[in-house]
Amino acid sequence: MYRTVDGEELFIIDAHIALWDASKENQLNNHGEEFINCFYDYHRNLTPPEYHWDKKSFLKYSKETLISDVFNKGYCDMAIFQPVPLTDFYKEPFGDIKKNDELVKQYPGRFIGNGSFDPRDKEKGLKVLEEETKKYHLKGVKLYTAEWRGESKGYKLSDPWAKRYLEKCEELGIKNIHVHKGPTVTPLNRDAFDVADIDDAASSFPNLNFIVEHVGLPRLEDFCWIATQEKNVYGGLAVAMPFVYARPRYFAQIISELLFWLDEDRILFGSDYAIWEPGWLIDKFMDFQLPEDIVEETGSVLDLKVKRKILGENAARIYDIDIPRKKEELKNSPINARGDRSIV
Amino acid sequence: MFKIKEVYDRLELVTDPEIDRPLPELGFIEDVEINGKSVMVGFRLPTYWCSPNFAFIMAEDIRDEVSELPWVTQVEINLIEHSESEKVNRGVNSFYSFEEMFSDKTDGTGLNELRHIFKVKAFYGRQERLLRYLLKNDRSKEDILELTKQTLIPFTRNDRTLEELMKSYLNIREKLNLDNSKTVKLITDEFGKPLTIEQFNDHLLHARRSRLTMEFNGHYCQTLLQTRYSLS
Structure with missing residues (x-):
């Protein structure tokens, strides 16, 4: 819960967090090392110095650290795991649904543990998705279309097998499809410049929500264009968020473009923890105001009502969370407020 | 040396x-x-x-x-x-x-298609910068749409910024094989078709998206490179 100086309360959902293990012991090869190095550069590049992590802590952190950063220090009421397995780079999955589930169970009501699938697993993967849906009550999946798999360097959402998986999602009640379309972390020709497959999938599956993580950066313009065509396309702010500190002017331009092309109901806050911590991101975001010239040019409004939607209400809506009821449920939860009572 | x-x-x-x-x-x-x-x-x-x-x-x-x-x-x-x-x-x-x-x-499809896609993005990005500058300097939309190389050049004589913006725009037009002769209207779409006044505002919005994306990527990549190689 975030409280403004005027006593207004905002219910916060961080729609993009991870508990990862990129330790030396878990790295399968050089790519595993380079992958986390790249994350670490993202981290150092856009984080205020007082929130810099040392490399060792960044490679692998404990559940307690996560709870403390996201809930005790991070204002969040809820957080959504978006696991990325990356099993071509790491021995145990980089983001692991099983480990996430331990936290989901340990702190009831606090987490949504999403799954993932990879259409290249074909029939076998469809079965796994069914089993995992039963076991983990999946409402959403994170897809990493650029993930390497042997010789293959990725897939598209418009591939025939991807369509079969999306049909399966519809059948199983998984309605939120988070797609990583962001700064290219693994090299792939197609993914590198194309968000067109989202367009195709979103119009073929009007009952599913497609949350484009990192708002399609570095293809913001293509993403905005697609999102104006398809009303079931959302923008996740992970990666864009830290610009609120590092380059506020760019942040203002990006957010006003998003408000212009998407509207205020389809933008979701995500920290991309542990690359960035939600605490300082939210502090800076709440203090942030659009510069006058940008307001004049775009007509965008970023007031408390809009911030409230971005920071929690929009994610709550697509994940069927009734906020007043959830607040009651969480009243007796051990993780209660920023710094008040530590549960770790 | x-x-x-x-x-x-x-x-x-x-x-x-x-x-x-x-x-x-x-x-x-x-x-x-x-x-x-x-x-x-x-x-x-x-x-x-x-x-x-x-x-x-x-x-x-x-x-x-x-x-x-x-x-x-x-x-x-x-x-x-x-x-x-x-x-x-x-x-x-x-x-x-x-x-x-x-x-x-x-x-x-090879790299040629990709090269072309990004040339077009650069075209709109550079055009938007030029348009924005002209509007800021109180040129009317009607005037802007009539601009040719012949009518634009005199204004660049005492204005280095405008000169740079024009040069960079003409250069990308050339790369897209668009006609840069003296009396041809310069504010066109990527195929060389002049814009109409009715299209102007919408066109500017779309071009802004292209320009902004490129600027953002530039910033992101440049600072990331500095972080990676500890430059400053």
């Missing part, structure tokens, strides 16, 4: 396709070595994972631009610390195509 300068002048003509800014300005050129008639250009990118197709485009462009110098008989490209360094270097230095080197990462 002069030879180095000549090489760097050629490198100024090579842009990152996503960002539309010259490689030296972005810090992507790591070093240049000259040995008689042969030139080695080392370049680096903000991450180990930057897309090999863009890396390949830049490497080819470096090779071709530097080869334009009359005294150069051989150019060697050395992309460092990248997941596909070896393949990009071997391919570009032996004149293989992207398809030949990365058959698993292409759908057969």
Whole structure:
């Protein structure tokens, strides 16, 4: 819960967090090392110095650290795991649904543990998705279309097998499809410049929500264009968020473009923890105001009502969370407020 | 000394396709070595994972631009610390195509289509900057749509910013094979069709999206490179 100086309360959902293990012991090869190095550069590049992590802590952190950063220090009421397995780079999955589930169970009501699938697993993967849906009550999946798999360097959402998986999602009640379309972390020709497959999938599956993580950066313009065509396309702010500190002017331009092309109901806050911590991101975001010239040019409004939607209400809506009821449920939860009572 | 300068002048003509800014300005050129008639250009990118197709485009462009110098008989490209360094270097230095080197990462359309897509983005980005500048300086939309090279040039005489904006816009028009003759209307779409006053506002909004994306990517990539190589 975030409280403004005027006593207004905002219910916060961080729609993009991870508990990862990129330790030396878990790295399968050089790519595993380079992958986390790249994350670490993202981290150092856009984080205020007082929130810099040392490399060792960044490679692998404990559940307690996560709870403390996201809930005790991070204002969040809820957080959504978006696991990325990356099993071509790491021995145990980089983001692991099983480990996430331990936290989901340990702190009831606090987490949504999403799954993932990879259409290249074909029939076998469809079965796994069914089993995992039963076991983990999946409402959403994170897809990493650029993930390497042997010789293959990725897939598209418009591939025939991807369509079969999306049909399966519809059948199983998984309605939120988070797609990583962001700064290219693994090299792939197609993914590198194309968000067109989202367009195709979103119009073929009007009952599913497609949350484009990192708002399609570095293809913001293509993403905005697609999102104006398809009303079931959302923008996740992970990666864009830290610009609120590092380059506020760019942040203002990006957010006003998003408000212009998407509207205020389809933008979701995500920290991309542990690359960035939600605490300082939210502090800076709440203090942030659009510069006058940008307001004049775009007509965008970023007031408390809009911030409230971005920071929690929009994610709550697509994940069927009734906020007043959830607040009651969480009243007796051990993780209660920023710094008040530590549960770790 | 002069030879180095000549090489760097050629490198100024090579842009990152996503960002539309010259490689030296972005810090992507790591070093240049000259040995008689042969030139080695080392370049680096903000991450180990930057897309090999863009890396390949830049490497080819470096090779071709530097080869334009009359005294150069051989150019060697050395992309460092990248997941596909070896393949990009071997391919570009032996004149293989992207398809030949990365058959698993292409759908057969080659890099030409990609080059074109990004030229078009750069076209709208540069045009938007020019339009925005003219509007800010109280030129009416009607006036702007009538502009030709002949009518625009006199205004650039006492205005360096406008001159730069015009040059860069004319340059990308040329790359798209658009007509730059003196009396042809300059504010067109990517196919050379002049805009109408009814289209103006919408057009500007779309062009702004392109410009903003390129600027954002430029910023992101440049600072990431600085972080990666501890520059400041």
